[in-house]
Amino acid sequence: xxxxxxxxxxxxxxxxxxxxxxxxxxxxxxxxxxxxxxxxxxxxxxxxxxxxxxxxxxxxxxxxxxxxxxxxxxxxxxxxxxxxxxxxxxxxxxxxxxxxxxxxxxxxxxxxxxxxxxxxxxxxxxxxxxxxxxxxxxxxxxxxxxxxxxxxxxxxxxxxxxxxxxxxx
Numbered sequence: 001x002x003x004x005x006x007x008x009x010x011x012x013x014x015x016x017x018x019x020x021x022x023x024x025x026x027x028x029x030x031x032x033x034x035x036x037x038x039x040x041x042x043x044x045x046x047x048x049x050x051x052x053x054x055x056x057x058x059x060x061x062x063x064x065x066x067x068x069x070x071x072x073x074x075x076x077x078x079x080x081x082x083x084x085x086x087x088x089x090x091x092x093x094x095x096x097x098x099x100x101x102x103x104x105x106x107x108x109x110x111x112x113x114x115x116x117x118x119x120x121x122x123x124x125x126x127x128x129x130x131x132x133x134x135x136x137x138x139x140x141x142x143x144x145x146x147x148x149x150x151x152x153x154x155x156x157x158x159x160x161x162x163x164x165x166x167x168x169x
Contacts, residue, residue: 010034010090010121011083013075015042016056017049018155020137022129024063026094029123031067038086039064043076050138050162063152080115089118096125096133 012030016023016039030037041056051059053074060072075082083091091111093104101122108120125132132150141147141159148156 005087005089007035008090009036009038009086009088010092011038011040011079011086011088012092013040013042013079013082015044015047015049015134016060017047017051017134018056018137018151018159019059019063020129020132020134020151020155021149022094022096022125022132023134024152025126025129026092026123027064027067027070030092031070033121034090034092035069037067037070037092038088039070039072040079040082041072041074042079043074050166051158055158059152059155059158062154078114080111080118083118084115091118091120093120093122094125095122096130 010030010033012027014023027037027039039060041053041060043053049056057072057074064070064072073082073086079091083089091108093108095101095104104120104122108122111118111120137147137150138159140150142163147159151159
């Protein structure tokens with residue numbers, strides 16, 4: 001049985017397009033659980049993101065700077081390779097509903113097969129945020145709906161500006 005490392009480093013991966021208050025809640029709670037939490041933005045252009053990786057990183061920096069043990073990074077390729085490159089022993093994943101769990105379980109088991117020394121920790125979404133997804137936030141905002149309280153205020157402003165710009169082009 002392996003010993004607990006002296007400093008537990010966790011990776012919280014996602015597209016964060018854009019970061020929501022649900023993401024931020026997990027970051028805040030994860031920052032209390034781990035010595036170092038790296039919020040890692042997945043580079044995946046196949047998803048056709050609204051914001052570039054650089055813009056998502058800026059938004060994340062704006063809202064996580066208050067947590068001294070949280071940093072922002074980005075990656076492509078296998079998550080477990082990215083985690084190993086940072087000496088991380090934990091992958092933090094949020095679960096909103098049973099449908100999330102089914103997908104996340106598959107990913108956790110594959111990651112365990114690839115790198116058994118890295119554990120996946122599932123954290124339940126706060127009930128206030130359990131229905132929020134970045135995809136849903138973008139959809140509501142694009143249709144003129146109010147997303148206040150679903151994303152940090154600075155993200156809401158960027159989201160509105162991007163959608164106005166996109167709709168006038």
